[in-house]
Amino acid sequence: MSIWAKFIQYYKPYRWLFFTDLLCAAVVSLVDISFPQILYYLTHHVFTRSAAEFIPVLGLVAAGMGMMYGIRYACQYYITTWGHIMGARMESDMRQDLFDHYQRLSFSYYDRNNTGEMMSKLVSDLFDISELAHHGPENVFICTLKIIGSFTLLLFLNVKMTLILFGVTLLMVFFSIHKNRKMKAIFMDNRKKIAGVNARVQDSLSGIRVVKSFANEELEREKFCVSNLQFLHSKVDSYRVMGSFHAGNGLFQGILYMAVLVSGGYFIAEGSLVVSDLAVYALYIGIFMNPIDVLINFTEQFQKGYSGFRRFQEVVSTSPEILEKPDAVPLTNVRGDIVYRDVSFRYNQNEEVLTGVNITITAGKTVALVGPSGGGKTTLCTLLPRFYDVCEGAVLIDGKDVREVTLKSLRSAIGIVQQDVYMFAGTVRDNIAYGKPEATDEEIIAAAKNANIHDFIVSLANGYDSYVGERGTRLSGGQKQRIAIARVFLKNPPILILDEATSALDNESERFIQASLERLSQNRTTIVVAHRLSTIRNADEIIVINSNGIQERGNHGKLLAQNGLYAKYYQLQFEGLDEL
Incomplete structure (x- = not known):
């Protein structure tokens, strides 16, 4: 029931649309139910009179029914138009809530889940929610009114026939409930399988350059x-x-019509039912069966929407592992x-990555972390902006535990340049301005000049308005890296993290970018993760870390003089080996 309570919450902003939709649905139902009753009245009380008496009445009947069906037209228009608009708005609200929740979830969630499956939940799973949100209450309401109304009126015509009808209908209900349970599980499996398809497509298309470089199109196809x-x-x-399910219900409907004809014939022969009443009864049977048909057909739509909403709830009920404390304070004057x-x-x-690490970095100083992969260098960097939380101990900035300050103020104070630069679809200007969305053109140009990328940008056909392609495919690695550096210049944070920012570049690009990074690091507290030891010789302190923790620390000259691990790594690179 908690799922339904959460689903109902989305009706609140549109409750007037919802109640008006139900009111119009009630009017439509009453009009539909009234026709056999009008026919019954006319056959028993009007058509039995002389032509001179009942012909004038026909004009009034025509006018009344014309007005009645005019009102029905207006109500049906409202249901079809504004009812669907309400459903579309609810779907949009859910999709926005899901996207917002994705933004709040921690890195650990993305470590465990596939992007394609997350997109499936955001797009495909919510596709049927609009129809369920609109047609669900409306169908149930209309069908309930028609079934109860027609069943009550059938009782007035013939109690025994109506009880037979009720018995067959109960068998249909039990059959539908049994089949519905199977459909519920199968439609949930449908959702999971299409999410798997989306995940496979996303994975293959994102890596299409690797696929083609290895000529593995056939492998991806398989x-x-x-x-x-x-x-x-x-x-x-x-x-x-x-x-x-549908065939079974069709069989029960045939049994129901057969029961009506057989029992109707019997009661006519018995004298408890007249032929004209059987005709009216048949009309009510049509009205009685129509909502049952609607509910049967609605079952598929319901299960699709319900399974999509359940998967939606699985995500939005996932709590982010990184949460602000209620009394968190902004980090100011860093x-x-x-x-x-x-x-x-x-x-x-699992096995600990870091154990009892103690590091102190004075404001404005540069500290470099070096060592083999898997030693915990990048992990140390991710703990500072709270992408993950420490298991024991604490990380402090200006004496404040990072868990005690607001996430926005913490991450606003830290700039990060990584080896794998992400470019958003859009222009060069958009990607630089990501560091400060409200930045002026002058500020963007100044940041680009500091990053040594301005001259390249103005050489492009559309300058700063040039499109970078998906993930920056129209730019080289060095160009993307300098745009990323320009972003951080624009952000102007007091703390800087450089996570192997030049390790994937050629020597010429590295020289350009190293100059930009040195300019960027001035008067900022900087943590550098580096494999190329030539880029960190001027660091105030170099810390050597491996799987056993911190092994050495000191400046470049001191560590070389110790002739330990750092000296070994440096000599290997000096001899031409570019890996630690």
């Missing part, structure tokens, strides 16, 4: 074929259940003093 066939088999199962105090960290309770 992998997609597996996901596609799994979805097909799930759809086949759903259609089999739907086939037996100097940049950083302390890692007895920090330990592990992913998913």
Whole structure:
């Protein structure tokens, strides 16, 4: 029931639309039910009179029914138009809530989940919500009114026939409930399988350059074929259940008509029913059966919408692992003093990545972290902006635990340049301005000049308005890196993290970017993760970390003189080996 309570919450902003929709649905139902009753009245009280008496009445009947169906037209128009608009708005609200929740979720959630599946929940799973939100209450309301209304009127015509009708209808209900349980599980499986298809497509298209470089198009085709066939088999199962469901209900409807004809004939022969009443009774049977047909057909739509909403709820009910405390305070006037105090960290309770790490970085100083992959260098950097939380110990900025300050103020104080630069679809200007969305053109140009990318930008056909392509495909690695540096210049944070920012570049690009990074690091507290040791010789302190924790620390000259791990790594690179 909690799922339904959450679903109902989305009706609140549109409650007047909703209640008006139900009112119009009630009017439509009453008009539909009234026709057999009008016919019954005319056959028993008007058509039995002489032609001179009942012909004038026909004009009044025509005018009344014309007005009645005119009102029905207006109500049906409202239901079809504004009812659907209400459903579309609710779907839009849910999609916005889901996207907003994705933005709040922690890195650990994205470590565990596939982007394609998340997109499926955002787009495909909510596709049927609009129809369910509109047609769900409306169909149930209209069908309930018609079934109760026509059943009550049928009782007035013939109690015994109506009880027979009721018995057959009960059998249909039990049959539908049984089949509905199977459909529920199968439609949920449909959702999972189409999410698998979306995930496979997203993975293959995102890596299309790798696919083509290895000539592995056939391999990707085979992998997609597996996901596609799994979805097909799930759809086949759903259609089999739907086939037996619809065919079974069709059989019960045939039994119901047969019961009416046989019992009606018997009661006419018995003298308890007249032929004209059987004709009216047949009209009410049509009205009685129509909502049952609607409900039967609505079952598929309901299960699709319900399964989509359940998967939607699975996400929005997931709590972010990184949360602000209720009494969190903004981090203001940041100097940049950083302390890692007895920090330990592990992913998913597995083997610890960091154990009892203690590092102090004075404001304005540059500290470099070096060592083999897997030693925890990048992990140390991710703990500072709280992408993950420490398991033990604390990370402090200017003496304040990062868990005690607001996330927005914390992350606004930290600029990050990574090896894998992400470019958003849009222009060069858009991507630089991401560091400060309200920046002026003058500020954007100044940031680009500081990043040594301005001259390249103005050489483009459309300058700063040039399109960068999806993920920056129209730019080289060095160009993307300098745009990323321009973003951080524009952000102007007091603390800077450079996570292997030049390790994937050629020597010429590295020289350009290293000059930009040195300019960017001036008067900022800087943490550098580097494999190329030539880029960190001027660091105030170099810390050597491996899987056993901190092994050495000191400046470049001191560590070389110690002739330890750092000296070993440096000599390997000096001899031409570019890996630690």
